[in-house]
Amino acid sequence: MQDRYDFKAIETKWQDRWAKEKLYEVPDFSDRPNYYCLEMFPYPSGKLHMGHVRNYSIGDVVARFKTMQGYNVLHPMGWDAFGLPAENAAIKHGDIHPADWTMNNIAAMREQLKQLGISYDWRREVATCHPGYYKWTQWLFLQLYHKGLAYKKKSAVNWCPSCATVLANEQVKEGVCERCKTEVEKRELEQWFFKITGYAERLLKDINLLAGWPDKVKIMQEHWIGRSEGAEIHFPVDGLDEEFVVFTTRPDTVFGVTYMVIAPEHPLVEKLIAGREQAEEVRAFVHRVRNLSELARTATNVEKEGLFTGACCINPLTGEKVPILVANYVLLEYGTGCVMGVPAHDQRDFEFARKYHLPVRVVIQPPGRELDPETMTEAYAGEGVMVNSGRFNGLPKEEGIRAVIAHLEEKGLGKGQVNYRLRDWLISRQRYWGAPIPIIYCDHCGTLPVPEENLPVLLPRNVAFKPTGQSPLAECPEFVHTTCPSCGGPARRETDTMDTFMCSSWYYYRYTSPRDEAAAWDRARVDRWLPVDQYIGGVEHAILHLLYSRFFTKVLYDLDLVSNVEPFTNLLTQGMVLKEGSKMSKSRGNVVSPEDIVAKYGADTARLFILFAAPPERDLEWSDQGVEGCYRFLHRVWRLVAPLGGELLHAPAVPSGKLVGINREMRRLTHQTIKKVSEDIGQRFNFNTAVSAIMELVNGLYQYRELPETDRDPAVMREAVEHLLILLAPFAPHITEELWAGTGHSDSIHRQPWPSYDPRAVAEDEITVVVQINGRVRERVLLPAGTGAAEMQAQVLAQPRVQQLVAGKQIVKIIPVPGKLVNIVVK
RNA sequence: GCGGGCGUGGCGGAAUGGCAGACGCGCCGGACUUAGGAUCCGGUGGGUAAAACCGUGUGAGUUCGACUCUCACCGCCCGCACCA
DSSP states (O other), X not given: OOSSOOHHHHHHHHHHHHHHTTTTOOOSSXXXXXXXXXXXXXXXXXXXXXXXXXXXXXXXXXXXXHHHTTOEEEOOOEEOOOSHHHHHHHHHHSSSOHHHHHHHHXXXXXXXXXXHTOOOOGGGOEETTSHHHHHHHHHHXXXXXXXXXXXXXXXXXXXXXXXXXXXXXXXXXTTEETTTOOBOEEEEEEEEEEOGGGGHHXXXXXXXXXXXXXXXXXXXXXXXXXXXXXXXXXXXXXXXXXXXXXXXXXXXXXXXXXXXEEOTTOTHXXXXXTTSTTHHHHHHHHHHHHHSOHHHHHOTTOOOOEEEEEEEEEOTTTOOEEEEEEETTOOSSSTTSEEEEOGGGOHHHHHHHHHHTOOOOOOEEOTTSOXXXXXXXXXXXXXXXXXXXXXXXTOBHHHHHHHHHXXXXXXXXXXXXXXXXXXXXXXXXXXXSSOBOOEEEETTTEEEEOOGGGOOOOOOSOOOOOOOSSOGXXXXXXXXXXXXXXXXXXXXXXXXXXXXXXXXXXXXXXXXXXXXXXXXXXXXXXXXXXXXXXXXXXXXXXXXXXXXXXHHHHHHXXXXXXSOSOSEEEEEEEOOEEETTEEOOTTTTOOOOHHHHHHHHOHHHHHHHHHHSSOTTSOEEOOHHHHHHHHHXXXXXXXXXXXXXXXXXXXXXXXXXXXXXXXXXXXXXXXHHHHHHHHIIIIIOXXXXXXXXXXXXXXXXXXXXXXOGGGOOHHHHHHHHHHHHHHHTTTSHHHHHHHXXXXXXXXXXXXXXXXXXOHHHHSOSEEEEEXXXXXXXXXXXXXXXXXXXXXXXXXXXXXXXXXXXXXTSOEEEEEEETTTEEEEEEO
């Protein structure tokens, strides 16, 4: 073995050898228990960034640890390879095809991942843009289509003018495109949707099954689904054969309705105003509101505006006539797009009513005081009993809600209703670089699915990538023109492609059968591996990818294609990698490139630093000096172990006989480290403290090595060094493998079983007992381990310093905590 | 506005309700050395001659004992955004 730690030579040498020996290839069927460790696959943007390095380093520690613990670990990697940047690059540069751009990037990033020494089974690599993959994406679309879960409808959808495509609700944040931050517009378009709303209740309820997910993510999904219970109430429109249908969570306040409001875009508006003197004014108002961007319209500080339509409707419970207004704050997409106004008991309604001098009527009286509509300064939304509500007077709020719903149902005026904020998933994209939607339109036969035997619908290579707002495929006649699978006549293909989130909603199933040409996956393999035991990725997918994947899994379960109802048992959301307090970005100029770090310090150092610098969920501040520290540490390990060479194995593997003194202490440290590292990786996922513990073991070994040779036990040394290497192996796989081989071991360190600690070796002989007086540390006493409370108390009180400190004072109480401390309370 | 998270040395961060600051960075000192930005050893919250004492965002509370639990407040970060 060399004197110098030559990371470059060591890392390439072992990467080659591991590949040659197929060290990380995992059999689908094995006697060992299965464990599926998965990291979110990357978009092949060109090069890895530090976020990737962090994600995959965490995953690799888990995978290697579980493997050493005896599991058969599935640890695959692939590419979320369809998407806009490839196409944008083609538009910008003109001379590179999205497919080539993507494949080049994949090759570069695969090489980087290999240089990091991550233990992937590369035989299972998938790329979603490969026809062998997207054939099955299309096949899954057809399964949803046949189940009635994929449908086409015309509606107001989010349009990103910069990306020149529509977006799903989940891909719009605060009115701007989640990808490019451009303000989105609303457009009336006919688009394909997945009926995720049909799974709202199950997606919500099954959050309970996700005990291994962070609460933060579960709460975000819960809120996104946005379930609320209430009633649908039908108000007949006065003088018209129309119904004004509202959704309300407060049917108990229906006697307090003093006006009704409707969304400006609502189709009923035109019918309400037809032939009335208000018509033109209302149309102008509607036009003005509709022309506002989503962003301008939904901003918090937007003034609430309304306008009387001239129409009224009849409160079905009171028979009263109430005016209908159009208002800018009513959302067409939520509920029925119509709202009943109850100013006394809803703060927004209250403000609106005061502004437009609409009456306020109290129908819920709180306990202990009386609301006066004239003098109220805010709405009352709390508990109380119904008043001014005819037969319902005297009922408390909750009872009132139930009674009103029962009454409405009995009279056919409405019904109890559950409403969700979740919208159906818009999956059409007017772009080229995606999986074509496998649908054919025939003038005679209508909309038809592409027959399964004709899949995949291949993306044609030669198209013009002009961002026109229409899919580039529409301008490719040889793609568009086809024959009708039903009548054989001329027909047209759907030219939109699928949202790439569709591709990433099922890739974790494909890893189990990556090259299967007969099926999306083999059921036996999927049932064996799924659900994923540990999923690791960024929290930015808390809604998007993670919700879509849960939806997909439930659909697949219903189709009897999988046996699991949830895809990911445990989820770890890693924090961001920051530099100078903010996210690394080109515009800020604070990017640290993984390539440079690996070239300068090696993969082991890069991995070690990123795991050591912070616990995984927390944001990590990049520090060049911190990296240097880890580099130094690995050198320190090298200088400690390398000189031992083959000598190490001349000593027995386990010390025998009774150890005393420093040898006993050295062995204790070894076993305490095994315990700590095992718990930190296996239970707490605190890799930073695991690394700390290993550093302490190294520090201890340096001390131990200083001793005269006659005082040292070679077996203690061997046990400590071998365990040091094994514990460090998941973090720094190359250097540990080299030192393992260099000290005379023949099998790979990565095939070693994870060690267990000897509880007898861990136990301390003596305990430093802390003596507190009135809760303040005053003295320390060294006592044999296992000293009982009474004996401990006596020993402590006998200490001269303690006697001195309590002299002249009255001892009120003594609290002995065996193995820890004694607190003496004095007066 | 609603929901969630986080506030600990000069810095990254440790601490089942029981010695605050493990480990690392930085800094200071020593050894080795022609040399040291390598390496090894030691020190390092503030304060003091040494103690006392003061220290985990602020203020209360529970407790023999609180970084840890409870309540209120302040600051920063993230998510949602008129949800009827």
